[in-house]
Amino acid sequence: MPTAPVCRPSLSRLAQELLPVLYTHRLLTAAQLNRLLRPQTTSNRYMRSQLQALQEHGLADATVRHHNHVGELLWYATALGADAIEAGQELPSRSYRITERAAASALQEHTLAINETGLAMTEHARRLGDECGPLSWDMEVLHRVRDGARHGDEAWLTPDAVLRYTRTDGNERRLLNFFIEVDRTTMSVARLAAKLHAYARYATYIPQPAPGRSRHSTNGDLVQEAWRERYPTLPRILIVLTGAPEPVLARRAWDLRALAAADTRLQRAAARTPLQAGVTSLGLLGKHGPFAPIVTPLLGEDATATDVLLQPRSPAAV
Template structure:
């Protein structure tokens, strides 16, 4: 996917214009991440840093200090910068806008890890000749899920860390348009709570919206799962582990598989839900089409992010 270029504000270079929609869409990035996205052949991030400073001078972007790395800056778009992107109408407007407080909060590392996960897909796509670019993922896209017994407002929504779009060309020349739900776990969440998030994906995979009280479905209307309004096929779910030693992440993966095996809703959704677990290190080192993903359901034989559909017991 090419990067939209806005009408050039006075004094901005082309690269500075390219930086703005990326900052708008992905919330918080390092200069090194932005260099890998937009100038992958560069040997340093010096030029990107100069353009970021130019955006800051124009009031279009700002930076905050990374909490656990003294001297490193994290960049984000300002309200003026967001208005500039939205005025260009190249991207759908976002309800969420990052604030100075959010940029400096404890969510820094999680946001950076989500963008590192997507970057692994982008860089692998370049090497393979696949399609996945700087704007091929969206952060925290809300999906409505409201069962009849839902009481909590939080339980009415499924919000993946990111939704990523990837066009993969197979060795035989077939083009596959793939969507992924990305969940990034930095080993900070209780495993049972993480399993509950996976349960929510199973719920969304089988969720059929019911008519509002006092109304009926139109005669002859097609009753189908809500996700079919947004996706060609149900997105593959990729849980990416990071933030701890490899043996700790391996233990978390085992625990999650055990909890998934004991979850009746996950088992019932097995035909629709292709879900797998890997680590950010493996994804970055080997790419998504190596056998680095352990299925969440069924046999634990490593596979690729394509995640063949699990066998459903008769």
């Protein structure tokens, strides 16, 4: 998916393509942007010059990365840059804009890890002849999971990102949607399992009709799960672990699978709906790609490693 350029005669083509990416993905390094938009080059020098041009126009700004990266800058779209994108109406408006304060906050590494996940998918898509581009994932998209204002469970599910990927296999093209959750080993496995529970609620959530309205749609059919109005199929859940050595991440994956097996609501939802979930590491995803056997299924009896499609591997492939 190509980026939507910002039409300013004084800016280069690359600078105009940069701003929508910064607006969409909140916070990126020059190296990440180079991999997204100029994958044929290894030097970040020209990319940094174009970022500085955006900065001189007040459209982008940078903050210093805090975590073990001395002097590295993280780039984001300013309020003026966001206004320019929204005025062009080429991209959906985001409810959340990153501010100078947010850019410098403790959320830096989590945001970068989400974008690194999208980057890994994009880079492997290029190698495979698939489609997943610089604007193929959106962060923190709200999904309602219950009606009313009662206390208790949250009313909204907010994945770290929703990613779109078009898989090409011969003459067949397949649109895949993923709910991405990234864990930098900063939350407990129990909290990760609670996120899976929220996805079970979304998979089974049927909106209540407004007062005085029928539970049937205008064509007489029963109102179905909310996700059917938004996606052609229920997106697969992909939990991506990072922030620790691979053996530690592998143990977390198996602990998460054990907790998922003990969640009766999650198991019921998986039996009633096309709910699928798996866990892998960012290191494995980046090294081997999404269609290698790097994903541990979190639902079902078969725990054999598979790919992001979360389908059992054929005997010939084992």
